[in-house]
Amino acid sequence: MRNLTYFIATSLDGFIADPTGGYGDFLFEGDHMTAVFEEYPDTLPSQARHALGIDAPNKDFDTVLMGRATYQVPGGPPSPYRHLRQYVVSSRLSTTPPDVQVVSDPLATVRALKAEPGLGIWLCGGGRLAATLLPEIDELILKVHPIVLGKGIPLFAGDFPTARFAKASTRTFDTGVVFTTYAKEEVT
Template sequence: MRTLSYFVATSLDGFIADPKGGFGDFLFEGDHMTALIEEYPDTLPAQLREAMGIDTPNKTFDTILMGRATYQVPGGLPSPYPHLRQYVASTRLSTTPDDVEVITDPLTKVRELKEEQGLGIWLCGGGRLAATLLPEIDELVLKIHPIVLGKGIPLFAGDFPTTRFAKATTRIFDSGVLFTTYTKANP
């Protein structure tokens, strides 16, 4: 069975973006970026992969799920991850101008995807979608940045059940960023 991983950058106070959905305050330079590029090249948008000469097969993920605001982030790119199967959860969009499929029932779709063969499923954002999918999230991979935003889009937004996770690994980088992985704890 495939796993659903919420692989996301977050501030120390638990925000994945500023109130307008921007993420420019996160660190894009430093040794954590080398690890990200080497270990998770699948999570890089196509334009960045092309500019960096990355043309390797996917290592971790072959599918991405994102909320509408993540997909339509200001200055966003059409078909940002053509090397992955792309889904955007939305009740406002009915189609996209690219190869991103719109889904209205993300929980059912994730359960279907988990039954297929393949690599992992990447939950890219946002907070409301993460709260909806929390029962199906198998792993949290948090890239914790040494910033406090004070407000913005939370890691999880909305009503959701208390869910326990167990720490699996933590890596600390000189940049101050931590990569911390949690796996769903047994009830």
Template sequence: MRELVYYAAVTLDGYIAGPNGEFDAFLIEGDHMEGINARFADTLPTVAATALGIPQKRELFDTVLMGWNTYQVGGVPSPYAHLRQIVFSRSRTAEGENLEVTSEDPIAVVRRLKTEEGAAIWLCGGGALAATLADEIDRLVLKRQPLLFGSGIPLFGERPYRPEQFDAVETVAYDSGVVFTELERRREG
């Protein structure tokens, strides 16, 4: 069965973007970029990977999920054209290569995707969508940035108090101050 992986950059105080969706303070240069480009090439926007000569083989991810606000940040119709892109919106539409906008329940979509053949499913964001899909997330890959935002869009939006355990798989610290932490959901029994 395919996994749902929430792969996101996050500040030390738990934000994936500023109050108005700002993300330009995140470090995009430094020794951590080599790790992203090597292992997580599928998470680079298609145009950027092409410009950098980085092959995207769809081996790690072949599908990306986004809320509307995350999708529209890039300002291009198909930011991850090399992947199947599913954008959740109740009121908006868009067209682009390998792009689907749906008002369908995200949980139902993820459960259906998990039964299909393929690579892992990347939950790109945002925080409200992550909160909705929290019970479906199998793995977290967090790029913890050496930044404080003070306020903004949290890694997980509003959800009821219910502690859930994840186990550490790997942690890699870079000289840039960025720390990659990979965790998997603890399965009881």
């Protein structure tokens, strides 16, 4: 069975974007970015992969799931992750390129995707979608940036059940960014 991984940048106070959905306060230079390029190239937008000369086969993910606001980031391309199967959760979005599928039931979609063979499924945002999918999230990879936003879009937004995760690994970079991986603990 495939895993759903919430791989996301967050501030020290738990926000994945500012109140307008912007993420310009996060660090985009430094040794932590080298780690992203080398270890998580599947999570780079197709334009960035092309600019960096990355055309290797996907190694961790073959599918990306995102909320409408994440998909419709201002200035973003209409097909941001052409190297992945792309799903956008929305009840309002109607026009997308043929390689971007709009779905309205994220839990049913993830459960069906998990039953298929393949690589992992990457949840790349947003906070409300993450809260909805929390029962299905198998792994969290948090890229914690050394900033405090004070307000914005939280890592998980809305009502959601309690879930426990066990720390699997932590890496600290010279930039001050810390990657921490958590695996879902099974309830006994």
